Every structure is written in C-alpha cells, then in structure tokens.
Amino acid sequence: GNSVTQMEGPVTLSEEAFLTINCTYTATGYPSLFWYVQYPGEGLQLLLKATKADDKGSNKGFEATYRKETTSFHLEKGSVQVSDSAVYFCALSEVETGANNLFFGTGTRLTVIP
Amino acid sequence: DAGVIQSPRHEVTEMGQEVTLRCKPISGHNSLFWYRQTMMRGLELLIYFNNNVPIDDSGMPEDRFSAKMPNASFSTLKIQPSEPRDSAVYFCAVGRNEQFFGPGTRLTVL
Numbered sequence: 001g002n003s004v005t006q007m008e009g010p011v012t013l014s015e016e017a018f019l020t021i022n023c024t025y026t027a028t029g030y031p032s033l034f035w036y037v038q039y040p041g042e043g044l045q046l047l048l049k050a051t052k053a054d055d056k057g058s059n060k061g062f063e064a065t066y067r068k069e070t071t072s073f074h075l076e077k078g079s080v081q082v083s084d085s086a087v088y089f090c091a092l093s094e095v096e097t098g099a100n101n102l103f104f105g106t107g108t109r110l111t112v113i114p
Numbered sequence: 115d116a117g118v119i120q121s122p123r124h125e126v127t128e129m130g131q132e133v134t135l136r137c138k139p140i141s142g143h144n145s146l147f148w149y150r151q152t153m154m155r156g157l158e159l160l161i162y163f164n165n166n167v168p169i170d171d172s173g174m175p176e177d178r179f180s181a182k183m184p185n186a187s188f189s190t191l192k193i194q195p196s197e198p199r200d201s202a203v204y205f206c207a208v209g210r211n212e213q214f215f216g217p218g219t220r221l222t223v224l
Contacts, residue, residue, distance in 0.1 A: 032211055043118075043205050043215030044157075051211075089157065093211050101147065101170070102213055106156045 002027050006090045006105035013080055013112050021075040021108045023064075023090035031092040033057075033066050033073040034102070038087045047075075047088070080112045118216035120206050126222045132194040135219045137206030138187060147213065148181055148191050149205040157205075163189065196223045 007022040025031065032051045036044040048057030053068035062077045073090060090105040117140035127133055139146050147162040161171040166183045174181070178197070183189040193200055203220050207213040 034212070041217075043207070043217050044213075045215065046212055049212065101159055101162055104157045 002031070002092060002094060002103045004090050004092055004103055004105040006088075007108050009087075009107070010109040010111060013110070015082055015112055015114050016079045017112075019075070019077040019080045019084075019110065021088055021090075021110070023073045023075065023105060025071050025073065025090075025092050027071075027092055027094055029094050031094045033064070034091040034093065035062070035064055035073070035075050036089040036091060036104075038089065038107070040086070044089060080110070082112045082114055085110055085112050118206060118208060118214055120204075120216035120219050122219060123217065124220045124222075126224065127196055128224050129197055130195045131223075132192065133196045133200075133221060133223075135191040135193075135204050135206075135221070137189045137191075137216060139189065139206065139208040140214060141187065143208035143210070143214070144186075145208060145210050146183060146189050147207040148189070149207065150202045151205060151218070152202045160191070160204075193221075196221075198223045 003026045005024050034049045035047040037047045038044045048059040050057040050066035053066055056065045064073050064075045087107045087109045089107045091102045093102050119138040121136045144165050148160040150158045150160055160173045161181045162169055163183045179193055181191045201223050203218045205215050205218045207215040
C-alpha cells in the first residue's frame, strides 16, 4: 500500500539555522511527492513537488529531492526565518484509475525563534 | 487556498444537533476531498468525489456522517447527530495531483 512516514516533531530552531525534515514513503507504483505547509489558522498549501526520481522541487528557499533508491523526499532549507514557523506535511499521490487522493504524513511542527 | 470557500468558518453546537459544513470549490477541478484534522489523529481523508460522484467514503467514521456533491460548484458534509468527539477542523480540497485547500471549518461540539 501507500504510506508516508515523516519525522516526529516538534522541531525548534533559531533563526538562520539549517532545517531538515525527513520523509520516507512506501508506494506500489511511481508516485508524485509533495511537501505541504500549514500556517496557523489556515488550510494546507502546496510548498513544492517532484513527479519523478531525481527531480528536485524548490520554493521559497526550501528544497527536496525525490530519491527512489532510498524512498525519501527530505525537506531542507539553508537558513530558516521566523515566518517559516508552521506545520509541514509530506505527501504522495499515485494517480490510478478512479483514484487520485493524497496520502499524508502526520505533519512536523516547526517553530523558529528569533 | 484561494478560491475554495468553506462556511461557516467556526461552528459551536451542542451534542445531538445536526451540523452541515459547506464547500464551494474552485471551478475547473473534477475532484473534491473532505478531510478532518485533530491533534490526536492528524489529517484524515473522509471522502472524495470525482465528477460529483463519491469514489471512496471508507474514511467516513460512521453513519452519522454523510456527504453530497449535487453539482460541480457545491458540496456539503453533514453530521447527524453530532457528538463531542466530532470536534475538529474540517477541510475541503480540490485538485487532482496537486490539491488546493479551503481555510477549514472549526467545529466544536459541546
């Protein structure tokens, strides 16, 4: 089956620190991989995505590389800001006939302190 | 979440009452999803529709929950009767490979 396992939180970092949030997946086929971010009081929004092996998704200084050999899609940012404080969700999607839902990880709460 | 409208944004009700949550999705998307988010269980998929037809409702917790999508621009999630354990944030989302989420409805059942 399909599933996503991501790093337990919460994660607390100082401003300008390096961020890594680990994500590994299990899939029966060839999934697309996503990172979603949820800011306080809001719905989830797409942060970045990668649709095939070795693709790198990037947005707002965040990056993640689709690693098929390790079934991973770790999220990284070189220098976090206070405004990055949010909950981050790793997700996968396998578009099969009649099924195109996302499988989400449990989320990792990040707090960045000044 | 631009374009996906959910109402109400907050709902407080008493146990046993009927609750109806509404979603007005962005046009042009054939798939619509209802999720529930709680601290204990995280984000759970309740049901999703393709072209207004329910495809998978295996996530609906029990018969007290029902969802409809009478047309491409409107969907409802109903809980009857509501219970305190239904308290959560309910999200509507649309899209296929990439999903666009609404702002959510925070439901509190006393």
